[in-house]
Every structure is written in structure tokens, then in C-alpha cells.
Amino acid sequence: MTTADRGDGAVLGALSHWQAQGLSVRLATVVQSYGSAPYEAGALYALNAQGQEAGTLSGTCLGSWIKTRTGRIKERRVAVITAGPADGLDLPCGGRLEFLIEDNPDPNHVREWLAALGARACVRRTIDTVGGRPLLATASARESCRWTGHLWQGIYGPDWCLLLVGADAISIHLARIALSLGYSVTVSEPRAEHRAGFPAGLATVTEAMPDDAVMALQPDARTAVVTLAHDPRLDDLGLWAAAPSAAYYVAALGSATTHARRCARLLGLGLDPATVSRIQGPAGLAIHSRTPAEIAVSIAAALVSYKRCETHGRIHFHVTKEVAHS
Incomplete structure (x- = not known):
């Protein structure tokens, strides 16, 4: 799915809350990104x-610019604006952005959109700036956002989820990132x-x-599971449940030797070699990390790398022949 890690549910939740309070609201959507602008369409x-x-x-210069450029929130309005050097805004990163501006979108539409994401559905939102009301429809995870100059089709999926097995220093750093x-x-x-x-309020x-935690979460293609418990009894349970799931990234902390032993145990528990090979071990990218904070950075980098991969992380990291064919 070509959507950003943008926390759409949180934005729509805030929008719906403000509308319930009777406040006038504005929704801005990036519909086109040019050059090195760091915001994706959608x-x-x-x-x-x-x-x-x-x-x-x-809290960014763009947010402040949109407030100033678009003026007072109107009763019901749809407009398109651009942000770049020609529009009086020199972005630090360069580039240019095009925005769809909606003043006071239909509260029922916002609630329907929010409910779809809450149900972890993927939806296509279509809006014609020439006329017509926004429409929601079920979408494929492989669809991309589309902008024709007057017709916007945005693809929105549920928020990304991360399940960590084990609460330790690495978990704390990784949760924050x-x-x-x-x-x-x-x-x-x-x-x-x-x-x-574990710090109160940092995570659930x-x-x-x-x-049981994996099964309760029901991992989908926007879910990652990483085991960090340093206890095979706990780590193996999490991996046994997560490896056959739709989670886009499943990984375990530990050395290559530890991982080979872990894979052998999971094969003994009935998982097939292809399923076991989905588990990345050691977790994270190879950046020679040593401290808990560095290890957390390496794992976070792997989360991003897999997410940005066209196959959403369906990369089968090599399991040694001795393990795979045992």
C-alpha cells in the first residue's frame, strides 16, 4: 500500500472530536509531492x-503557512493550493507540495472513514473538486493514491502496529522510536x-x-512482531504464533547461533521451513549496534526497510541448511 506512516486514525479522531464539540475544522491532504518534499501523497x-x-x-512551517494562506475557515469549501518557492514558501528541504483543502467536511463522512480504519480496513477516498461529495469504498492494499488535477483518490489503511514480546531497555527505546x-x-x-x-503510559x-497476545492482535499486513524477552519460553511462543500470520515483519533478538537453535525448536513445534524462514534473526539491520538504544535503532530501521519494500517485507531471510532441512 502506498500510504505514509502518518497516523491517519489519530488525525481523523481529532477532527471528529472537534466537530462533536461544535468547532469549525479544516482538513488538508497532500495530493502531490514534488522534488525532495518530505511528505507523501495522502x-x-x-x-x-x-x-x-x-x-x-x-508545528511545522507548512502548518503555519496553511493557516495563514487559507485564512478563516469557511462554512463548506473545497480548494486546491500549492506550497513552494513560487507561492512565497521556501521549504528547507526544497520541493513543492499541492494540497486539497476541505473546510468543515461532513461529520458523518468523517465518522464513517474513522470507523473503517478502526476496523482495520483499507479504503479508497474519492473527492472531485469540481463537485460532488466525498465517497468511500473498499480498496486493495496494492492501490496507489491518484491525483488528476481535480479528482483525488486517496488510499488509507489502518495505523501500523508493533507488538513487542518482553519489557526491557531495548523495548523502551524501540517503543519510543x-x-x-x-x-x-x-x-x-x-x-x-x-x-x-516499563514506563507507565509509553505503550499498551x-x-x-x-x-495469546499475538492472537488477540490478529496481525495483518501493517503489523510487526519482535521478540525481546531473552527467555526462549516466551520468545518461542510469540514467534510460533506470529510467523504463520500476515504480519509484515517478524523478528527475534539474539545471535545467529541462538537463532539457529530457535528455528530448530520452532520446526520441532510443527512450523514448516518456509514459515520459519520468515523470522528475521538477529532482529534489525546490521549496523554493528551494541547498546540497547543502538539495537532499538537497528530494529526500527528494519521496520522501515521492510515497510518500504514493495512486497511489504516478504523477504525470506536465509535459514541455515542444517535448520531448514532438519
């Missing part, structure tokens, strides 16, 4: 008449002493066993 930005913001442009990347983070930690050391922490 990125959402919302604001209300009190100046509150939500979305990837919040993942949140900044737009993931919702859940930590499975049955051990009370480990849960006690469950004492459920890892396999």
Missing part, C-alpha cells in the same frame, strides 16, 4: 478554529518484575502470554 493535516492541530504537519514513526505499540510481558520497570502493556 498525508493528512487537521486544524480547528481555535488553532489546535493534528497530523504530520503540526516506533511511536514517533506512527506505530501503535503493545508489549506482552507476563513477568511482573519486568512490567514494573499486557500480562498475556505472547501467543
